[in-house]
Each structure stands twice: as structure tokens, then as C-alpha cells.
Amino acid sequence: AQKITQTQPGMFVQEKEAVTLDCTYDTSDPSYGLFWYKQPSSGEMIFLIYQGSYDQQNATEGRYSLNFQKARKSANLVISASQLGDSAMYFCAMRITSYDKVIFGPGTSLSVIP
Amino acid sequence: KAGVTQTPRYLIKTRGQQVTLSCSPISGHRSVSWYQQTPGQGLQFLFEYFSETQRNKGNFPGRFSGRQFSNSRSEMNVSTLELGDSALYLCASSPPDGTYEQYFGPGTRLTVT
Numbered sequence: 155a156q157k158i159t160q161t162q163p164g165m166f167v168q169e170k171e172a173v174t175l176d177c178t179y180d181t182s183d184p185s186y187g188l189f190w191y192k193q194p195s196s197g198e199m200i201f202l203i204y205q206g207s208y209d210q211q212n213a214t215e216g217r218y219s220l221n222f223q224k225a226r227k228s229a230n231l232v233i234s235a236s237q238l239g240d241s242a243m244y245f246c247a248m249r250i251t252s253y254d255k256v257i258f259g260p261g262t263s264l265s266v267i268p
Numbered sequence: 269k270a271g272v273t274q275t276p277r278y279l280i281k282t283r284g285q286q287v288t289l290s291c292s293p294i295s296g297h298r299s300v301s302w303y304q305q306t307p308g309q310g311l312q313f314l315f316e317y318f319s320e321t322q323r324n325k326g327n328f329p330g331r332f333s334g335r336q337f338s339n340s341r342s343e344m345n346v347s348t349l350e351l352g353d354s355a356l357y358l359c360a361s362s363p364p365d366g367t368y369e370q371y372f373g374p375g376t377r378l379t380v381t
Contacts, residue, residue: 189369197356199372245311255324256301256370258311 156181158246158259166265167236174221175231175262177246185251188229190220193243193261202244205229233264241266270295272373274359280379286347289376293340293361299323300342301370302334305356314357317342346378354380 157180167173179188190202205213205220213220221230233240246259273292281287293300302314313326317336334344340361346353356377360370 191372196374197358197377198374199358199360199370201369201371204369255313255316255326257313258303260310 156183156248156250156253156257158248158257160246160259160262162262163260164263164265166267167233167240169238169266169268170235172232172234173236173264175233175244175246175264177229177231177259179227179229179246179248181227181248181250181253183250183252187249187251188220188222189247189249189256190218190229190231191245191247191258192240193245195242199245203231236266238266238268240264272359272361272371274357274373274376276376277374278377278379280381281349282381283349283351285349286345287349287378288343288345289357289359289378291342291344291359291361291373293342293359294363294371297361297363297371298340299362299364300336300340301360301362302342302344303358303360304328305358305375306354311358314344349380351380354378 301316316324336342
């Protein structure tokens with residue numbers, strides 16, 4: 155069955171430090187996409203980064219990078235130089251091409267400490 | 269370009285009533301998806317519409333329904349409300365380039381009393 159696991163319910167990081175948020179996924183379908191979203195306390199989901207299953211290189215978007223390890227079925231989000239505004243819930247999600255629905259993980263709450 | 273808008277932002281209803289939520293996607297986006305977010309169940313997919321047709325549906329009872337209009341605006345309806353329907357309902361639209369990126373609206377927070 156398709157599933158996303160985020161094993162860190164809550165994390166703390168010092169401002170200006172880097173932090174890695176873990177995400178593992180389960181699918182037997184070869185074609186899928188992996189996403190990370192940020193949800194501040196206001197509730198709106200903000201798209202951060204996307205990685206396709208056939209992409210050879212890890213995706214990067216500004217301070218966000220996705221550490222994609224296909225054999226291990228992991229898609230960890232790395233945030234460099236954390237800022238106070240990074241404090242939020244972070245969701246890992248997967249869309250399987252044949253299944254055509256987006257599945258979200260339970261989320262990780264990140265708190266950035268000044 | 270304006271983002272995804274959802275109305276109303278907050279809603280309080282009584283058990284047994286019905287409710288209609290509205291979503292206007294980003295201009296040019298034809299795919300609209302709906303999600304329910306609760307503390308206990310997390311984010312769950314409700315349904316997706318594309319060009320006025322329901323393309324996919326999650327595991328929700330028939331009380332949850334939706335539709336999409338020719339201008340891509342979408343509505344979702346919940347009939348015979350239950351206390352457990354209290355949630356944040358999020359709408360997302362996707363561009364037509366097949367990247368599957370989703371842009372979310374601010375959500376409608378529904379409270380059922």
C-alpha cells in the first residue's frame with residue numbers, strides 16, 4: 155500500500171543552522187513524484203520542492219534541497235541557514251502516476267530557536 | 269497572478285445541516301483538489317476535478333460531494349453534518365503542465381456543533 159512516513163513529530167533547530175526533516179515512502183509503482191509543503195500557523199499550505207522518481211539529480215530550491223535516495227525510498231528535506239520564519243509544520247507528500255492521488259505524511263513540526 | 273481563494277474562511281454549523289464551500293483556482297489552472305485536515309487523521313484527499321469532471325475520489329462517504337464549473341471554480345458540499353466533519357478544508361489547484369505541483373488556498377475552517 156502507498157504510504158508516507160515522517161518519524162519526527164517535532165524538531166528544534168537553532169537559527170542559522172541546517173536541519174534535515176525525514177521522509178520515507180512506500181510504493182511499488184516506478185513512476186511517482188515527491189513533494190514537500192510548509193504549513194505555517196495561518197493554515198495555508200506552501201509548496202516548497204518537487205522531486206520526480208526518474209530525476210537523476212536532487213532537487214534544490216533556494217535554501218531547500220531534497221535528499222532523494224531511491225533505493226532506500228527516502229526523500230528528506232534539508233533546510234539550510236534556518237530562519238525564524240521557518241517555524242511551521244512540514245509535510246512530505248507523494249503522487250503516484252497510476253494511482254493519481256496525493257498522499258500526505260503526518261507532518262513534522264519545526265521550531266526555530268533564536 | 270492571484271492565488272487560490274476559498275470562501276468562506278470560517279464557518280460554524282449545527283449537526284444535521286449542510287454546507288457548501290467554494291474554491292477559485294489560480295487563473296489558467298483547470299485541476300482542483302479538495303482535502304480535509306484534522307488533528308487526528310491529518311490531510312486526507314477528498315476529490316479532484318478537472319475540466320468539470322471528477323477525476324478522482326478519496327474514501328469519504330457520499331455526504332461529501334463536489335462539482336466544478338466551466339470557469340474552473342469548484343464547490344464542495346457536505347450534507348447532514350456530523351461533529352467529526354469539523355476540520356480545515358483545503359483546496360488546491362494545479363497548472364496544466366503536468367508537474368503535479370499543487371497550490372493551496374488558505375482553507376475554510378468548519379466547526380460543527
